[in-house]
Amino acid sequence: MTAVTLPTTAYGPLNRGRAPLISMNEVSQTFRGGQGVPLTVLDGVSFTLYDGEIVALLGRSGCGKSTLLRVMAGLIEPTGGSVEYRGEPVRGATPGVAMVFQSFALLPWLTVMGNVELGLEGVADQERRRRALDAIDVVGLDGFETAYPKELSGGMRQRAGFARALVREPDVLLMDEPFSALDVLTAENLRTELLELWSAGSFATRAMAIVTHNIEEAVLLADRILVLGDGGIKGELQVRRPRPRDRHAPAFHGLMDAAYRILTGDKVTGDEDDPGSPLVNALPMAPVGAIAGLADWVEARGRAADLSDLALELGFEADDLLPIVDAAVLLGLARLVDSTIVLTRQGVNWTRGGIQPGKAIFARLATENAPLVRTILRALGGSRDGRLSDDFFLAVLRRGFTEEEARRQLDTAIDWGRYGELLEYDAKNGDLVLAS
Known part of the structure; x- marks a missing residue:
């Protein structure tokens, strides 16, 4: 894990004097991967969520953000370490915690009122109805109490999801990418309203944690940003700007740059002296067209952006x-x-060289620097007729990846190899063939 040193820490002045609500102590989480191989998602993670703060868990897909959130909620028991709520060990579901999911998770046969009341099992009917109506009012769904989910827009369904969480009057509200399934304008509206409720003290929640892969969203919402990667916390940013925050302010851009620096701090460099293994050095999921578009964009802006x-x-x-x-x-x-991408001489030559010279440049770089492409070419070259089934490569990749990830790795390598005219792929038979 890449260590990132920042001016302040999670236990610095921002949280001085605040009560800890949820504490995670050396938490680890391991699942069974392909062919039963252990897959470590979290490795010795420690941090504390304090009273009065919003924390964003930022990172790439698959880095363990959602797993960490579910461990905090007590939905997943960690394979190592411990979780505490207000200083007491957590056994099962974490007390005082409610969760909002990305997919709305509403029961289609229940009305808005019925879905919101689900969070109040065991509460007397009159009190349950009062609290449900109050929660529906807080999220702005008045008049839709008797509506079914199919009658609601995406934004309204997510409001119902928030109401179902808030009706429990939780100490801690956990949110797993709650705005990612919405269109841009609806997501912006809900984010703004959530912050208005938070600032006005309109609900009982004392702290919030939100999973996101949107850096701008993290800077807009959070008091602290924890950047996850490689099974742990790669770095932390403390955001001391007052809300609402100005997206155009230099300080806002500075925080976004800092987050990008942490996210990109452990890049594979393609060093020829360290070719690596395709099971260790995964290919980024990027088609050639997207890479070319990025290179063109950067080249047009003076070769750096x-x-x-x-x-x-x-x-x-x-x-x-x-x-x-x-x-x-x-x-x-x-x-x-740092957080600036700069085209190399080879990148400029590839962008400017035209179709066939560009293909030749890409073919050489992919062979030299992409471990899986190189492995495939060697295997095809050593076969009897320069042809091997994709099942052969998938079986190898499953030793280090899930079934879905193995397929995506192979598809990316095929895309790169086809563009560079290094190999051909017979999709009907599933055969990879060495180019003539």
């Missing part, structure tokens, strides 16, 4: 942009200087 500015200009989130950046860096087409 700030990642946060680039993401804002393109309307990309971290999960959209970073795999493409990773691929360009891995191949040797670009390099990163």
Whole structure:
């Protein structure tokens, strides 16, 4: 794990004097991967969520953000370490915690009122109805109490999800990418309203933690941003700006840049002296067209571009942009200087060289710097007729990846190899064939 030193820590002045609500102590979580191989998602993670703060858990897809949130909620028992709520060990579901999910998770046969009341089992009927109506009022769904989920827009369904969580009057509200399934304008509206409720003290919640891969969202919402990767916390940012925050302020962009620097701090560089294994050095999930588009965009801006500015200009989130950046860096087409992507000489030549010269450049770089592409070419070259089934490569990849990840790794390698005219792929028979 890459260590990142920042001016302040999770236990610095921002949280001095505040009561700890949820504490995680050396928490680890391991699942069974492909063919029963252990897959460690969290490895010795420690942090504390304090009274009066919003914490964003930021990171790429698959880095363990949602797993960490579920461990905090007591939905998953950690394989190592411990979780405490207000200083007491957690056994089962964490007391005083409610959760909002990405997928709304409403029961289609219940009305809004019925879905919200689900969080109040065991409460007397009159009190349950009063609290449900209050929660529906808080999230702005008055008049829709008797509506069914199919009658609601995506934004209204997510409001119902918030009401179902808030009706329990939780100490801690945990949110797993609650805005990612919504269109941009609806998500912006809900984020703004959530912050207004938080600032006005309109509900009982004392602290919130939100999983996101949207760096701008993290800077807009959070008092602290924890950047996850490699099974742990790679770094932390403390946001001391008052709300609402100005997206155009230099300090806002500075925080976004800092988050990008942490996220990109452990890039595979494609060093020829360390070729690595395709089971260790995974290919970034980026098609050639996206890599070419990024290179063209950066070249047109003087061969260098700030990642946060680039993401804002393109309307990309971290999960959209970073795999493409990773691929360009891995191949040797670009390099990163802090949070700035800079085209290398080979990147400029590839962008300007035309179709066939560009293919030749890409083929050489992919062979030299992409472990899985190189492994496939060696295997095909050593076969009797230069042909092997994709099942052969998937069986190898499953030793280090899940079934879905193995397929995506192979598909990316095939895409790169086809573009560089290094190999052909017979999708009907599932055969990879060495190019003539």
